[in-house]
Amino acid sequence: MRTLKTVIILSVLIIAGALIFWFHFSKDVARAPEIEKAKISDISTMLRLCTMELYEEVPVKASIGSRHLFAREVLTGTISFDVEKLEVEECGDTLKIILPREIIEIYEATEPDSYKVIDTWNDNLFGTSNFTAAEENIIKGKVRKSYRRAVYAKGYVECARKETAQNLTSHLTALTDKTVIVTDPSPKGYPD
Numbered sequence: 001m002r003t004l005k006t007v008i009i010l011s012v013l014i015i016a017g018a019l020i021f022w023f024h025f026s027k028d029v030a031r032a033p034e035i036e037k038a039k040i041s042d043i044s045t046m047l048r049l050c051t052m053e054l055y056e057e058v059p060v061k062a063s064i065g066s067r068h069l070f071a072r073e074v075l076t077g078t079i080s081f082d083v084e085k086l087e088v089e090e091c092g093d094t095l096k097i098i099l100p101r102e103i104i105e106i107y108e109a110t111e112p113d114s115y116k117v118i119d120t121w122n123d124n125l126f127g128t129s130n131f132t133a134a135e136e137n138i139i140k141g142k143v144r145k146s147y148r149r150a151v152y153a154k155g156y157v158e159c160a161r162k163e164t165a166q167n168l169t170s171h172l173t174a175l176t177d178k179t180v181i182v183t184d185p186s187p188k189g190y191p192d
Contacts, residue, residue, distance in 0.1 A: 048080040048103065051167065052160040055109070058147060062139040066123040069131055069139065072116050074109035075147050079160040086168075094179045095172060099165055101190045102157055106144045115140070149191065157189035 054077040062069050085100035108114060120129040131139075151157055165182040172180045 048082055049164055049167070050078050050080040051164045052079040052156060054078065054106065054151065054156065056147070058143060060139065060143050062142070064131070064135055064139075066127055067129055067131065068121050068123070069117060069136075070119045072118060073140065073143055074111065074114040075106055075144065076109045077104065077106035079104050079151070079157060081164055094181060095176065097168060097172070097180065097182045099161060099168075099182060099184045101186075102161065104148060104151060104157070106147055106151075108140060108144075152189055152191045157191075158187055161187055161189060 054075065057072060057074050060069065060071040060073050080103045081100055082103060087098035087100070089096040120131065122129040161184055165184055168182050169180045172178075
């Protein structure tokens with residue numbers, strides 16, 4: 001069991017190392033300056049199985065006191081699984097794997113105009129309708145929390161868990177020549 005986890009982790013690290021080596025020694029001059037800036041600060045993110053990338057434009061409607069805001073925000077993110085948290089049990093020629101809790105990361109997109117205020121207004125006739133950057137950041141945080149709930153409601157997590165189970169089964173069967181059974185104790189995920 002422990003050796004299988006080690007094999008999986010080593011496979012991920014070898015693939016990541018090969019990609020880094022290839023990018024580093026690539027003859028593509030335009031890409032070289034960007035690669036030199038990149039540093040690996042945390043290897044734990046490399047030990048994740050990313051099964052779904054998220055990209056969605058969401059409406060933002062919020063109020064603070066008598067001030068109101070209507071905007072559009074583009075959110076990106078991933079649904080992934082930590083390879084180190086896979087529970088692996090070896091039973092003869094069969095590997096039994098239990099899928100861990102999903103990791104959902106949601107961010108504001110970095111492209112230009114990924115957040116655009118469409119309108120602001122104040123219910124008070126002579127009141128200001130402006131929002132500070134801090135107030136907008138609080139609103140954006142609430143939008144990300146709301147979108148996280150929507151990711152579960154829309155079935156994205158369920159789909160990602162199903163795809164991960166299928167991918168693990170096919171890849172590990174090919175890698176180990178054993179029968180692989182992936183069990184998912186929570187097919188709809190673990191909403192908070």
